[in-house]
Amino acid sequence: MTAETSNLKDLRTDTIESLKPRDRILKTANALFNEYGVNTIGIDRIIAESSVSKRTFYNYFTSKNEVIAAYLESKDWLRFAELNKHVSRVKGGAKAEILAIFDFLEQWFSEDDFNGCAFARGLNDFTQEDVKELRKKVDLYFEHWGEFIKSRLKALVKPEEIKVLFPQLLSLITGSVIVAQGLGDAKVAQLNKRIAESILTDY
Amino acid sequence: MTAETSNLKDLRTDTIESLKPRDRILKTANALFNEYGVNTIGIDRIIAESSVSKRTFYNYFTSKNEVIAAYLESKDWLRFAELNKHVSRVKGGAKAEILAIFDFLEQWFSEDDFNGCAFARGLNDFTQEDVKELRKKVDLYFEHWGEFIKSRLKALVKPEEIKVLFPQLLSLITGSVIVAQGLGDAKVAQLNKRIAESILTDY
DNA sequence: ACAAAAGTAGACGGATCTGTTTACTTTATC
């Protein structure tokens, strides 16, 4: 995330009116993209709901894709900021930190604006040539999960076992998201935490 | 699926030229929707690539949404037709049949046109009012997974345990899809099969 | 063989979307 980019965490506590134009745009875009997806939301809608003129919009962003990129960057940054904050309170080493992911997920799924994962969406949305840069943001997000999980696994298991445990844990995480979204059931995170415990039981 | 609707399995073996107009449309739409998603593909593209006139298109389908609906119905029908065929060869009762899902998944992920799950996409694509009917098709698909899995679990465990095991198994399945798509790794299905074995180990 | 059905080709209207531009107003800075 660039230095001049506000992050969404700050924006969440402010009212739209109190924000500067650029942050109003970001906050509105975040809400709309989150609810309806980046494809079905147009620039005009973002402009109207953020009470900003079109000229101002294009003064801060050179294109729609750039807003989407900023949206993804913010999501990525915020998700891991919150995850790290959550995990930092956990005592018990690498294993406990991995298991804490699922408590974090349950919390996330319980937010009233939870609507699936923007990056899982992105796997499907950003397949065309003109959105390759956005697809890179998606890949980055999954790499961040890789860094988070593998750095903990390294303290627990041998390198060969990471090749098994990492895809398994990532499946449990992403599967939780889909099931929570599809069945509307946040508790699935705790059910999958039990599985994570069992596959890490010897460590 | 309605009686006059051809299924995609039949269409796969035929060349485009040998097919009747309606089937050419379906086959082309299937390929394009699968690769680029239903939102980024327009009617004109489908018409051009299926070598059909616009009039003919609208003679068989009253709207774009109707083609998407037919596409989803075909996918749903074909997926469970193949899954049931796969499972029917398995000896070993309900548990073995559940585990066979993951072999089926690996096979699916290894297809060269694998590009994630149309219904996981649909969870995100079909949120607007005018595509409620399409969202219903998505819900139906997940209900079919529920029927498939729960009917087997009933033979193995008590009803309360189904409430735990079903979301867990569905997470492993959907998580496999996302990870296979995101990391491009079909082998994740086998890794998750091990987990499924362990959570069903006492049955 | 001939009429009806089904097909092709493609123009067209109306809507929508992105991004540019013009004309004017407010805000901020020195």
Next chain:
DNA sequence: GATAAAGTAAACAGATCCGTCTACTTTTGT
């Protein structure tokens, strides 16, 4: 307080997309 920066409002071009329609040709059934 004057000037420059930043904002509003909205028209506009160009592209795309869905669905309708006209005009013509091919196929099919009896």
